[in-house]
Amino acid sequence: MSIPNRKVVISAAGGPEVVSVQDSELPAPKKGEVRVKLLYSVFGGSDINMRNGTYPMQEKAPLTTGYVSVGVVDLNGKDSHKLQPGDLVCCLSVYGGQQYYTNLPEPFIVPVPKGIRLDQAAAMVLDWTTAYGMAFRTAKLQKGHKVFVHGLSGSVGNALLQLCKIQGAEVYGTASESQFDALRAQGAHPFVYTNKDWIQAMKDMGGAHAVFDPLGFESFDESWSILSRDNGHLIGYGSNGASLNGKPRSQAAAYADIAKLMARKLVPFCPFNASFFYVDRTQSTFVPELLKCFDLQVKGEVDVKIKKTISLEEVPQMHKDWTKTKGVGTVVVKLPYADEYLGGR
Incomplete structure (x- = not known):
């Protein structure tokens, strides 16, 4: 069954005015997919380029941005058995990370190790x-x-x-x-x-x-x-x-x-x-290098800088403010379920 959802939508190629946050329905995961309740995503230059319609080989609008998805497994689709509901996972999703829920292809989902800060994990993906x-x-x-x-x-x-x-x-x-x-x-x-x-x-x-x-x-x-x-x-x-x-x-x-x-x-x-x-989730090097990055963070050998944390509702404004955003590191998008999840840990 589908579930209520809320997501960023880029309605057409253009300026910041084409970006909005809308209520929607997410269909049940298809065969080989996993539904994930999202905690964090990221915002970066790819969002701006996709909005402009200039990102290489991008989907045509309307589309939902969010190159990174970090969240917990909510429901397995048919023939998806690798993960269990409640598992903490991430994915180089390319699209769809800036919403409450998303359906992700199981082969590209990566477990997130214990002990890592989740906003920093999102930055590393x-x-x-x-x-x-x-x-x-x-x-x-x-x-x-x-x-x-x-x-x-x-x-x-x-x-x-x-x-x-x-x-x-x-x-x-x-x-x-x-x-x-x-x-x-x-x-x-x-x-x-x-x-x-x-x-x-x-x-x-x-x-x-x-x-x-x-x-x-x-x-x-x-x-x-x-x-x-x-x-x-x-x-x-x-x-x-x-x-x-x-x-x-x-x-x-x-x-x-x-x-x-x-x-x-x-x-x-x-x-x-x-x-x-460039990085692609199909590359044989992707998962091993991601896990090495996670290990560096867990061991405290690197300091993953977070430039700014924004809510899903603030994504349209970030499209206007992108070139004026000060600080060092990654802009992360924090989804509403993150506080509930982190409060229970």
Whole structure:
């Protein structure tokens, strides 16, 4: 049977006015699905891009955003037996995390370990697995490497900062000047992106072994220019520049940016490397890297920063305030059942 539900709805591609929170009905889980009562989700650049209709290969509106789902199992669909009602779980849901209940495909549901803070677990499902894969698997960072991170105070950027420091790398990057003190306290060397002093500063130091760039477009050119000739590696991800500057670009333009990035390493005798990184729940690396991130948090080896916690009802306003939101880390969406669940633990 279906159940009453409440969810974020993006009715069409457009500005913040197309986002609302609506009452609805959630159908019973289909074969191979599990109904989950949600506790937390996240809000990020993908929400803005989906609202604009520019996220790569996205569903057409109307749609419900929420790239991450953290909650408890409520009901198993037919042939779903791996989980029991009440189990604490998470999923890289891509859609549907910003609602009271959601139906998730059982194969992509991951148990959440005991002892982890649930808002931080939500931040790790996408943001930290992205950072982990880039730092450890793609960049293969080593002690003494110099790295440059665009958006040090952002959700993925701050995760990169901490993971790179764990590896013994020296971390530089860009951020809002209001966050400099907090970032320096974490061991970073921040620059203001817009004044471009960071370009000459990094060249004077011999360049960076790895540059992590979520901005795309012309930013890739500047990031390429500061690579070290000692196996320098530019890693693009996210393509979130448009969500930050309020100037949406088409899906075709985003693909062109990626093609431009990947073409760089094809130049004969080029001393640099280039990659575009993304996380997908079908990747064999996803669950193992997520569990490693969870383990780092449970052991207290990382500090998962939460920039802001908002309610489901505040999601439409966050679409208006996204570029003005101050702080470090991930914006999490707290669903109403979270307080009841946490109060009973």
